Amino acid sequence: MMVNAELAKGIYQVGAVDWATRDFHGYKTPRGVTYNSYLIVDEKICLIDAVKAPFAKELLERISQIIDPAKIDYIIVNHVEPDHSSAMPLLMQAAPQAKVVITEQGRGEIIKYFGQEYDFRVVKNGDSLSLGKNTLRFVPLPMLHWPDSMATYLEEEQILFSNDAFGQHYSTNFKFDDENDLSELLYEAKKYYANILMPFSKLVVKALDSLGLLSIRMIAPSHGLIWRSHIGEILSLYKKWSTGETDPLVLVVYDSMWGSTEMMARRILEGLTAGGIKAKLFRMADSDKSELIAELLTARGLICGSSTLNNGMLPTMAAVLYYMKGLKPLNKSGAAFGAYGWAGGAQADMELALKAAGIELEMTGPTLKWAPNQDEIQRCFEFGREFGQKMLNR
Numbered sequence: 001m002m003v004n005a006e007l008a009k010g011i012y013q014v015g016a017v018d019w020a021t022r023d024f025h026g027y028k029t030p031r032g033v034t035y036n037s038y039l040i041v042d043e044k045i046c047l048i049d050a051v052k053a054p055f056a057k058e059l060l061e062r063i064s065q066i067i068d069p070a071k072i073d074y075i076i077v078n079h080v081e082p083d084h085s086s087a088m089p090l091l092m093q094a095a096p097q098a099k100v101v102i103t104e105q106g107r108g109e110i111i112k113y114f115g116q117e118y119d120f121r122v123v124k125n126g127d128s129l130s131l132g133k134n135t136l137r138f139v140p141l142p143m144l145h146w147p148d149s150m151a152t153y154l155e156e157e158q159i160l161f162s163n164d165a166f167g168q169h170y171s172t173n174f175k176f177d178d179e180n181d182l183s184e185l186l187y188e189a190k191k192y193y194a195n196i197l198m199p200f201s202k203l204v205v206k207a208l209d210s211l212g213l214l215s216i217r218m219i220a221p222s223h224g225l226i227w228r229s230h231i232g233e234i235l236s237l238y239k240k241w242s243t244g245e246t247d248p249l250v251l252v253v254y255d256s257m258w259g260s261t262e263m264m265a266r267r268i269l270e271g272l273t274a275g276g277i278k279a280k281l282f283r284m285a286d287s288d289k290s291e292l293i294a295e296l297l298t299a300r301g302l303i304c305g306s307s308t309l310n311n312g313m314l315p316t317m318a319a320v321l322y323y324m325k326g327l328k329p330l331n332k333s334g335a336a337f338g339a340y341g342w343a344g345g346a347q348a349d350m351e352l353a354l355k356a357a358g359i360e361l362e363m364t365g366p367t368l369k370w371a372p373n374q375d376e377i378q379r380c381f382e383f384g385r386e387f388g389q390k391m392l393n394r
């Protein structure tokens with residue numbers, strides 16, 4: 001027997017918890033992943049979003065505990081990315097009469113992914129679908145974060161099925177926000193936003209405006225926990241994150257070959273501390289870039305350091321700066337520093353990469369040959385203090 005959470009009368013979460021996955025296309029998931037799917041039992045039977053293919057059997061077992069999957073009338077595909085749709089071929093075999101409700105963009109994606117023409121019902125903004133007592137209204141959210149993305153709103157119960165938006169990669173055996181540790185949940189929501197939605201922040205601002213017109217009693221994403229007690233908090237955090245509001249926080253992100261750049265990083269951190277600003281140190285040889293990006297979302301300053309290798313920055317720093325460029329962080333000030341041997345290169349390389357990521361160069365960081373002497377160590381400290389004060393005054 002499997003336990004399916006009931007959101008309201010006749011509305012169930014029948015998705016799967018993937019406790020073991022630790023990597024979601026490069027995003028590290030130390031707390032696992034979930035693929036939520038929602039079953040609405042009314043005069044018409046409707047399933048909102050499916051799961052990743054390896055969990056298709058579990059989805060069907062969960063549905064079967066409530067109704068025969070063959071009775072499903074509608075399958076709403078809010079988003080075609082395979083974590084939600086790759087169970088479709090098996091699901092459609094079990095529910096052959098189901099109509100697939102989807103945006104026009106999603107229809108094309110499904111056909112190309114699975115080579116199948118299902119019985120599609122294409123919807124656009126504001127279209128609705130009556131299930132009997134319940135009415136679904138569709139809210140396309142193009143490029144949040146794929147062209148096909150959409151949310152589905154259940155009018156009578158005021159539940160927003162938001163798909164990726166408001167999600168978290170978070171495995172727990174409970175299903176609702178108030179059943180779990182709130183700070184852990186909010187951190188996972190922040191990490192998810194930073195790594196998945198950050199490049200689309202301007203569109204998130206618009207989406208929040210249109211969703212603001214709805215009365216929302218519950219937000220049921222397709223990853224992680226369902227929001228029913230902390231809706232105000234998550235909506236206001238989404239507003240903060242999407243508008244690029246920052247906290248007085250500076251990240252020192254570096255890698256070091258023989259310890260000189262590391263000595264500089266630590267002394268810069270001391271300078272930041274002396275200036276009274278919160279700061280965190282990440283050595284990229286050992287740090288997870290998804291966690292760094294979660295911190296970057298609301299950080300005001302980013303100081304990058306690297307030893308010079310082959311006239312450029314270390315590959316670990318290049319990887320994280322390249323990842324950042326795609327994520328288009330908002331409202332950050334940066335600087336670069338590092339040690340070199342006979343010729344430099346890393347600092348200029350990092351400055352170019354920071355600019356390419358849309359990060360404004362606030363100051364020129366220290367650079368030095370071989371290992372730092374006492375004067376150079378002091379210069380790192382002063383640089384940290386000055387940078388921190390600029391960030392506090394910004």
Ligand code: FEO
Pocket residue numbers: 079081083084145164223
């Ligand atoms: Fe959870 Fe964009 O898929």
